[in-house]
Amino acid sequence: EKPRVDLEVGSSFGEYLADKAKRVNEALDVAVPLRHPLRIHESMRYSLLAGGKRVRPILCLASCELVGGDESLAMPAACAVEMIHTMSLIHDDLPCMDNDDLRRGKPTNHRAFDEETAVLAGDALLSLAFEHVAANMIGVPADRVVRAILELGSCVGSQGLVAGQIVDIQSEGKDITLKELEYIHVHKTAKLLEASVVCGAIMGGASGDEVERVRQYARSIGLLFQVIDDILDVTRSSAELGKTAGKDLASDKATFPKLMGIDRAQEYVRELVAKAHGELSSFDQAKAAPLKGLANYIAIRQN
Ligand code: GRG
Numbered sequence: 675e676k677p678r679v680d681l682e683v684g685s686s687f688g689e690y691l692a693d694k695a696k697r698v699n700e701a702l703d704v705a706v707p708l709r710h711p712l713r714i715h716e717s718m719r720y721s722l723l724a725g726g727k728r729v730r731p732i733l734c735l736a737s738c739e740l741v742g743g744d745e746s747l748a749m750p751a752a753c754a755v756e757m758i759h760t761m762s763l764i765h766d767d768l769p770c771m772d773n774d775d776l777r778r779g780k781p782t783n784h785r786a787f788d789e790e791t792a793v794l795a796g797d798a799l800l801s802l803a804f805e806h807v808a809a810n811m812i813g814v815p816a817d818r819v820v821r822a823i824l825e826l827g828s829c830v831g832s833q834g835l836v837a838g839q840i841v842d843i844q845s846e847g848k849d850i851t852l853k854e855l856e857y858i859h860v861h862k863t864a865k866l867l868e869a870s871v872v873c874g875a876i877m878g879g880a881s882g883d884e885v886e887r888v889r890q891y892a893r894s895i896g897l898l899f900q901v902i903d904d905i906l907d908v909t910r911s912s913a914e915l916g917k918t919a920g921k922d923l924a925s926d927k928a929t930f931p932k933l934m935g936i937d938r939a940q941e942y943v944r945e946l947v948a949k950a951h952g953e954l955s956s957f958d959q960a961k962a963a964p965l966k967g968l969a970n971y972i973a974i975r976q977n
Contacts (some may be wrong), residue, residue: 687967691725695728697745698752705753705806717787717795718802719784722760724778729899729972730755730866734874736964737888740957743878750810751822751873758826759866761796761803765860768792771839781850791806802829822873829869838862850928853868856897863903864896871965884957888965891953898946902975904929905939947973 697844702722708715731752738748767774769784774782783790784941811819828834838861845854871892875885908931931939950969954962 687964687971690964690967691732691971694732697729697749698728698735698756699723701749702751702756706755706802713787713791713796714798714846717783717791718799720758720786721764721777721783721795722799726756726760726778726780727975727977728756729968730759730870733867733892733895733965733968734870734877735869736908736968737874739876740880740888740954740961740965741875741880742961743874745885747814747879748874748877750807751826751877752806752870754826755866755870755873757799757803757806758830758835762866764792764796764799767838769807771843807967813935818879822876825872825876829865834861834865838865852930852933855928855930855933859900860896862895863882863900864893867896867899868892887953887956891950891969894946894950894953895972898943898950898969899972901939901943901946902932902973904931905943906976908936943973 703719706715706718706722708719734748734755735745736753739745740924763777764783766772767777768784775785776782780786782792783795787795807819807823807826830836838858841854842858842862845858850858868889871888872885875888880888907929930942934942947969951966954965
């Protein structure tokens with residue numbers, strides 16, 4: 675039987691998101707002050723404060739609160755995951771990678787500054803992510819900080835984001851299987867979402883069992899994020915072309931709708947939302963509501 679999940683997101687959840695994003699933005703603004711050498715800090719701030727949905731830091735804060743921690747305990751880790759995400763976007767847009775001109779509705783970092791500065795801004799943001807967590811561990815036991823740093827490090831490196839990116843580059847123009855596509859997305863997208871949720875729980879004082887359950891939740895929403903991205907690509911280009919066969923169904927790029935069909939991809943979305951909700955069933959349901967809402971939000975997002 676197909677799982678039935680209500681994908682409605684109420685207006686109070688919209689307020690929750692806006693409120694959390696506002697505090698994340700304030701913390702990021704303070705975390706990267708404009709100081710000497712001005713150019714590198716301008717470049718870092720340009721991309722970091724350029725908008726974006728702040729899904730990863732909000733997941734981190736919500737996960738901390740799920741296990742009874744105060745938001746403030748997870749704010750440094752929340753900033754760190756957004757710094758890592760932003761660095762990956764800056765590097766992904768470079769001429770040697772995707773060579774993109776626009777990001778978050780603005781010229782990409784290397785267009786607004788130059789290639790050298792964009793590479794360095796990414797490097798500096800990656801390094802600052804770790805420094806920021808270690809420097810702001812006030813009130814958090816050291817073992818939690820070490821475990822969070824381990825999660826962050828492993829999600830970025832050659833078993834994480836970098837692994838996904840290199841396999842993606844190597845698969846360009848080739849036919850790939852659904853398993854290979856999932857490998858790319860798990861590493862490029864899901865690993866950082868997982869680290870965001872897990873770091874929040876660790877900072878909030880979660881037990882080993884609780885960490886494992888939020889990790890499973892995060893794995894489902896990580897995949898969900900990418901299936902939705904692929905569906906949006908198809909529906910957006912279909913709308914542009916005024917027909918059902920969108921750009922991605924026609925192009926070489928492997929996507930979930932292309933490999934499994936659009937109907938099955940939409941069914942997969944519902945299964946992943948149900949699985950994510952299921953992983954949270956043993957927590958206090960009032961405290962689990964934001965993470966459930968975030969799974970719904972990812973499933974119905976339009977950008
Ligand atoms: C980590 C050293 C190092 C290198 C990075 C370039 C690279 C290796 C990896 C690419 C990672 C990448 C760009 C993955 C795509 C992630 C993704 C789904 C981006 C869109 O995220 P949203 O929708 O964007 O949350 P906003 O702008 O809302 O934050």
